[in-house]
Amino acid sequence: MALSDLKPVERNAAGVEIVLGVLKQRLGDRFSTNRSLCEQHAHTTTYIPMQTPDGVAFPDTAEDVQDIVRICGTYRVPVIAFGAGTSLEGHVNAPGGGVAIDTSRMKRVLAVNADDLDCTVEAGLTREELNQHLRDTGLFFPIDPGANATLGGMAATRASGTNAVRYGTMKDNVLSLTAVMADGSIVTTGRRARKSSAGYDLTRLLIGSEGTLGIIVSLTLKLHGIPQAISGGVCPFLSVEQACRAVIATIQMGIPVARIELVNALQMRAMINYSKLDYPEGPCLFLEFHGSDAAVAEQAESFGDIAAEYGGGPFLWTSVAEERSRLWKARHDAYWASMELRPGARALSTDVCVPISRLAECIAETESDIAETGLIAPIVGHVGDGNFHVLALMDAADHSEVARVEAFVARLNARALRMDGTCTGEHGVGQGKIGFLEQENGRGVHFMRLIKQALDPQGILNPGKILPD
Amino acid sequence: MALSDLKPVERNAAGVEIVLGVLKQRLGDRFSTNRSLCEQHAHTTTYIPMQTPDGVAFPDTAEDVQDIVRICGTYRVPVIAFGAGTSLEGHVNAPGGGVAIDTSRMKRVLAVNADDLDCTVEAGLTREELNQHLRDTGLFFPIDPGANATLGGMAATRASGTNAVRYGTMKDNVLSLTAVMADGSIVTTGRRARKSSAGYDLTRLLIGSEGTLGIIVSLTLKLHGIPQAISGGVCPFLSVEQACRAVIATIQMGIPVARIELVNALQMRAMINYSKLDYPEGPCLFLEFHGSDAAVAEQAESFGDIAAEYGGGPFLWTSVAEERSRLWKARHDAYWASMELRPGARALSTDVCVPISRLAECIAETESDIAETGLIAPIVGHVGDGNFHVLALMDAADHSEVARVEAFVARLNARALRMDGTCTGEHGVGQGKIGFLEQENGRGVHFMRLIKQALDPQGILNPGKILPD
Known part of the structure; x- marks a missing residue:
């Protein structure tokens, strides 16, 4: 099915008209129907055609979000949660118009519980802002989807990225979240306990629901200790096949790699040209190890042995931060190199x-x-x-x-x-x-449809996403 | 609220009467209304009063389960999934009567994918049977709730246990599951990919739903490499407070403990008496570390240093399997010692x-x-x-x-x-x-109620559990 085959979402023009007025009155400067602002909130980072909302709201609090959802619910107008707009599959498009809820004013760090390795933040905080905030605590939040996405958006799309192999995905790193549901009620899905068997897992149900079951307003996240040492490096292989065999052996040996990234020959060529590197043109694995000084050295050496078994190498690795950054730089710039x-x-x-x-x-x-x-x-x-x-x-x-x-x-x-x-x-x-x-x-x-109908009977939450009509 | 305050589940005597006949015809020897067998299937390992089902079915296949659910659905008769009966909160009681579905004939290992560190098994296989099956692969399934529970039951109750601190809970170790839903349809919630962002997380919704949203018939589980080395030991503390402080420091330092178990003074006394041990009477931590030879020694030594800082010790530890078993034996027998x-x-x-x-x-x-x-x-x-x-x-x-x-x-x-x-x-x-x-x-x-109503509108799946009336 091509994008052009998607069923259009019906537009409730009369409802929208009323809602725009009510929200303007309720939110003042924090609501706008400015055309270019609306377009920015439909902007997708891919080729997917833009579908703009009718207005953009900038709530300060969960109660603001609650009001917006209630008002939109009353008039059956779509609400589309908007984080940093970095998603790639048209998540923030507004095929039936409606109101984008931009969480960029909701960036408070509500609590950092260092002893418990967790924190509670508002949904609009980005992952880089969180790590900046944590810089003196010895803790960090590991999930790194590449873009500097908001934590609410990352939860809503079940994001992961380069170090999921070690730290898991958003599903594994959210202890609890607070969301405004379609009926305007606010639900907190769990406590700060590391695990619970108390009822249905509403946390995981909302994670990955892309704003179609509730609008995430805050989250309690697991944090991790910044590793004592990090080693990393680059290893060329003669074929993707051999590189993949080395990956399987590495995982199977239980080497706790923090990152293990494959770059194919074309991507490698682009990176060599873009970053002016002196690497061989061919498939490569980029690796990173986290642990004690002894552990990261041992892990890097074990991987080097595995790579050699599969015809790869030499594995250039280092524990020195600057050198590691130099080795990894090409990988970080992969997108720009490709372009x-x-x-x-x-x-x-x-x-x-x-x-x-x-x-x-x-x-x-x-x-x-x-x-x-x-x-x-x-x-x-x-x-x-x-x-x-x-x-x-x-x-x-x-x-x-x-x-x-x-x-x-x-x-x-x-x-x-x-x-x-x-x-x-x-x-x-x-x-x-x-x-x-x-x-x-x-x-x-x-x-999934039964759940959607039960939790959002009017279909106002991000219509036209996830579920085929 | 006390147990005696629970609202009774209404009994559909006429429906039960019909269903017993139909199931006897459909399943023959694999269906029984024998009184003592029914009582065994309501037996709970706690003081919770017994509420027996009217019959017990022993399906061989997912299709058998499907038939049973459909027949019970037609006559609005409760179905209660039964694994090993080791749950502790009355999960297998039948407050409105009905049919227990005993999965003990569904024990096939459907696939072991060693390269992918996963396997697919039927719900009635127990965790010890699985690990026995895996013994020549170098892999194991880590979740250990103590009892030799079935894997279906463990998923249904979101079980965990001693090594969840390292390996997570069932929520983290099920890649996908297949369940018979209340309408009799069979759903497989995911693929064997390690992660997915494809729609609502039905896997996690069913995990912990205690047979109230669907009956798990098979599961795809993550496996882990058996660690090269295991070290472990016992460390006494002067107070629970100090032991807990040492735990926090250990977790925060990122020491990847595989098990870290606290035993309070009374429990320790019981264990010393029962197992005739020469341990100090007072709170203790029991620990286990998994990794390479060097890593488990380093981890044990790092923990010893932390324990000393908090007034604990001496930390007696060893990498020799027999000695470790001796040190840990008391912990394993804790339940019997308590009795x-x-x-x-x-x-x-x-x-x-x-x-x-x-x-x-x-x-x-x-x-x-x-x-x-x-x-x-x-x-x-x-x-x-x-x-x-x-x-x-x-x-x-x-x-x-x-x-x-x-x-x-x-x-x-x-x-x-x-x-x-x-x-x-x-x-x-x-x-x-x-x-x-x-x-x-x-x-x-x-x-949660809306979800239950949407997925099981007749309320036939394990009624009287999880949700307050």
């Missing part, structure tokens, strides 16, 4: 995730497909989880090219599903993956 | 979980409460998570004593909630904790 492969193009960033035993095969088939389709589309992967991204560069104004890329994405998803994987490891469904949810979840989608 | 404190008594085993910064205070207040109430009630705790158990020994026939213990449990739960903890860290709600769910989850209970 130079086709200046002026739009990027479609898509992701799938497969069992790691199938990863090499999945990437190899995907590379062949890219070549046959004639795309410029480098690959990077959080391969410890079996998760990889393809960045297809295209001319978004050329409909036949867009159709060709969409067909490629459909084949990629079908391939991942055939290998017992998922159509999205970390980007979420939004609009871009709606067409694949039924292939992946079958009858499960029916029960 | 000797009051021969002939019934045990009420209850659990709460608080942020670890509040653990010392929570246990100290609980010890005072036990003393003031005049109970014999030792305490053990999975303190890396802030989770602890009180085993209250009582004469279950003495109503005033039962009432006194129930009042104590109510105060314990209120105390945990006041400290931002939960009324159950790992035992679940069942019948025993129903009265505390609203105190803990507030408005959240309303949304």
